[in-house]
Amino acid sequence: MSDSIAIELRDVVKRFGDVVAVDHVNLQIRDGEFFSMLGPSGCGKTSTLRMIAGFELPTAGSILIHGREMGLTPPHLRPVNTVFQSYALFPHMTVAQNVAFGLEMRKVPKAEIARQVKEALELVRLSGLEERRPRQLSGGQQQRVALARALVNHPEVLLLDEPLGALDQKLRKEMQLELKSLQARVGITFVFVTHDQEEALTMSDRIAVMNKGKLLQVGTPTEIYERPNCRFVADFIGETNFIDGVVIGRDGNYTVLETPEGLRFRGLATRPLSDGTQVTYSIRPEKVRLLAPNGELPPNGLAGTVMTVNYIGSDTRITVRINDRRTIDIWEQNTRSTLDRDEYWQPGEAAVIVCPPDNALVLSE
């Protein structure tokens, strides 16, 4: 992976009538990286992708591909190719004709087209299906044709618009890994749009999280998961416990907040926060520790009562009530392979939860 920039968005805005679909987005996508744009539907991720492809033009701002300003350049002159959500395979053409289309448009000699089509179909493991029509293929196979049809053109950037959305869960997981390894082999920059946070975490080098047209955070999967920079990102990626309160001071590296009922929590703040700021404390369920009470509370500990215990195989999900209006979710990994659940936490049992401040975040809006 080099450090040069494949795609740059400078202050890009897209309005559809009164609706702001993309709101002043600045973004740099590096050469050779697997970059995901993640967000709920309507967050502007697809609009952003369509602007890079040239299907839509930005209302304001500019898009650069390898330093070249795209301006009004129509899609067919841009050095990018797209894998569409619906695949958009040409139904009246065979698989081979579909894959050859882009090369034919660029007037590549016939023999060369045949060679490259063969190669591209080998790359996506579809050799032998050249003469089939798209409707004779399964969803996963159609997906591969769409990939081959785009990759055969050796685009500078491959744009993928929720390409796995139509596949069933198992196939989806397979394709995730396959896409990832394919990307590593061809070395082309992938820009991958998805609303599935797990998919984004699994596949990406970096992720951009969007909501309501705004770019909220860009970072590696670990950064996005471990250090979300706002409540929305923490909520959208994975599960978390939220506790609202106000900042009352600092304790070393940690920011301290207090809830209306007087509970105090310590966590890391992503930016300096002055006392009195309304904040949200966030801690992931798997970071919270659950202990048996032994008289005195440990640091960062809170007394509570176990409410529910749900065994889900890989881990057990426990809800602990800490006062009349608050509960905390805790996930404990089932590291012991015992069938005897009687020794485990039981509803109604008193317990102590510990929230390590290094794994907790204090987020402002």
Added chain:
Amino acid sequence: MATIQQQQQRRDRIRLALLLTPGLLWLLLFFALPLVIIFVYSFMTNDALGRVVYEPTLNNYITIFTQSLYVNAYWRSIWTSVLTTVICLLIGYPLAVFIARSPQQWRMPLLMLILIPFWTNFLVRIYAWQIILANNGIINGFLEMIGVGRLTLLNTEGATLVGLIYGELPFMVLPLYAAIDRFDFTLMEAAADLGANKVQAFLRIMLPMTMPGIVAGSVLVFIPTLGQFVVSELLGGAKVDYLGNLIQRLFLRANPINWPLGSAMAVLMMLVLLVLIMMYFRVTSEEER
């Protein structure tokens, strides 16, 4: 003793026969039989009083192939029908795309606008075109106002063509709309994405995929246009003979009337249609491939 299956098959056959009999009878009586009569008449002789004499002859066909009046009528009708079909296609395709691409709530009203003329009798609408094209008509009034002066519009072959296009356009637009409405425009984006400009994308993707609509519309326009006689009489002023005018005259108004010759013309017209449509299907299905 018949098995259950045999009994069921027998019952199904009876049911099918009952359902199909009315339609078959209708087609036999009012379609096949008249065709056979026309075909037989076309080889008969006409007497001086316009009566069909049952003496087999090929003279009717020889007359049609040797006299320029008839040969010209065939060429004129074929040429006019081709022209009408092509112009209807050129007007109708963009129109159908426009309707299919309109917001959902506008599509039905727009289609209704195409259909509304059918609420009025075709003859009445063609008379209305006389008023528009007449020497002291609407268009000439406007042309005089802007200083161009009056032109002869009515009773020309151009007027016939305009009337035909006007009358046949809906039959082109409706099947085109049906085909284009089914077309997934994402495919045009995919083509553009793969380096096709607008023209290439249209020719390689949209045209072949909407070909069934083009074929259906063209056939629906071409067939009635080839045999028409009303428009060329009312707007063309019956100055030149189209196939339909000649056939109609031979059957009803010639002195003496000549059913055998008229029948021969009709049989040849059907042959022409058959050959042209088969050629058309061959060409368009090759394009699809």
